[in-house]
Amino acid sequence: MSERNGLRYGLLGLALLILMALLALVINRPDSSPTAAPAAESTHIESLAALGDQPPSRRDLDIQTWQTAEGAKVLFVEARELPMFDLQLTFAAGSSHDDGVQGLAMLTNAMLNEGVPGKDVGAIAAGFEDLGANFGNGAFRDMAIASLRSLSAADKREPAMQLFNQVLGQPTFPEDALARIKNQLLAGFEYQKQNPGKLASLALFERLYGTHPYAHSSDGNAESIPTISREQLQAFHSKAYTANNAIIALVGDLSRSDAEALASQVSAALPKGPALPRIAQPEEPKPCLQHIEFPSNQTHLMIAQLGIDRRDPDYAALYLGNQVFGGGGFGTRLMTEVREKRGLTYGVYSGFSAMQARGPFMINLQTRAELSDGTLQLVKSMLADFINNGPTAEELNNAKRELAGSFPLSTASNAAIVGQLGSMGFYDLPLSYLEDFMRDVDALSVEQVKAAMAKHLNPDALVIVTAGPSVAQKELPPPTDNPAEQPTGVPEH
The missing domain is CATH 3.30.830.10 (Metalloenzyme, LuxS/M16 peptidase-like)
Structure with a gap:
């Protein structure tokens, strides 16, 4: 670099330092004017709490x-x-x-x-x-x-x-x-x-x-x-x-x-011909526990029983109840107790798959092999407690709010709408189904959700399949806000 260029860049750097100092002085200077206008209120919503009880907007459909x-x-x-x-x-x-x-x-x-x-x-x-x-x-x-x-x-x-x-x-x-x-x-x-x-x-x-x-x-x-x-x-x-x-x-x-x-x-x-007959309802299975021996570090636990078909009048109550129990991700009872308080799993989920005939209600997770027996008993006891006692009013209100916020996504795109229409037509749901569902969810009480869960689920009628190694079992860690051993990664497949 020449001396002339070095001097030029030195003067330029000095000028920039002086300019930055002046800007800092202006920005940090307190406003001493007694007549200064108050700052304009932000028009942006800073939190979902600002919505209060106002429901999120949803796309109106003329079906x-x-x-x-x-x-x-x-x-x-x-x-x-x-x-x-x-x-x-x-x-x-x-x-x-x-x-x-x-x-x-x-x-x-x-x-x-x-x-x-x-x-x-x-x-x-x-x-x-x-x-x-x-x-x-x-x-x-x-x-x-x-x-x-x-x-x-x-x-x-x-x-x-x-x-x-x-x-x-x-x-x-x-x-x-x-x-x-x-x-x-x-x-x-x-x-x-x-x-x-x-x-x-x-x-x-x-x-x-x-x-x-x-x-x-x-x-x-x-x-x-x-x-x-x-x-x-x-x-x-x-x-x-x-x-x-x-x-x-x-x-x-x-x-x-x-x-x-x-x-x-x-x-x-399309070809010409009649519609195929509807599928018959399945018979109730006998409760059972089957283990599949597999050389892995973790054990898969799958817990199920027959649920409902898609036209069951208790669909909304069961959907909402499951959102509290294990269907809503973080914050559900299963995730809170099994993952967050005990560190037993990467994820645990439950759900009703309502189909043309009675679909399954399932709970699915995987855990460390040496803790699989205790984890299974924990999940079974949590299901029995939820069936017997139902959700709290606070849990139900939180689930309603979450559904109110997420349900508009079901009609957020044309592809999402066409999927909804196909499902409505296939399962012979009314054209007002989308409005009816959220209305029914909002009107549900703790007692109604508890009654629906108790009517359709039986903790003594579970079909259970586990897959993993047979190893000596250990006691479950006690629940805590800071579990000693957190899940280490994505579940095995």
């Missing part, structure tokens, strides 16, 4: 419904904010309709976009991508879904719908794609053997449901998948993917006439 000529029920919400639309078809075509061929429903759904006349899976994917559209699909115990997100402009919408209708109505189930997906599934089954949580879950559903269709996994198993033929997929598609067996949900930048036209197109493209 319209009708039926297509082929018998499909349609639910539609016009939403002009974005130049796009979401379409979801929900079929009563889940694994509960496998009819003894485990994995048939899942494999049929997975193969929908693998080929149509004149196009293979690559051409189908490129077709949607070139239009800025997105195809989705999935199969579960109750249902199978197929979805489309597309721009609403006619030059994009019409070819996207044409391709979507081909995928739903004319899948060719090519043999090479079928072999590839089977191999992927078989590799997944091998991986499951190293996953104690998955092994425990499979055993739990078998114990809980016995011979009921919910007993087996939607994915099938290593024995069933290789035997499924292309002809079986075609037959299942013809039977289960009919318009009479479908709910069509539409949300987005569409007029009513546009929505009617789209629904009519997709309905007409």
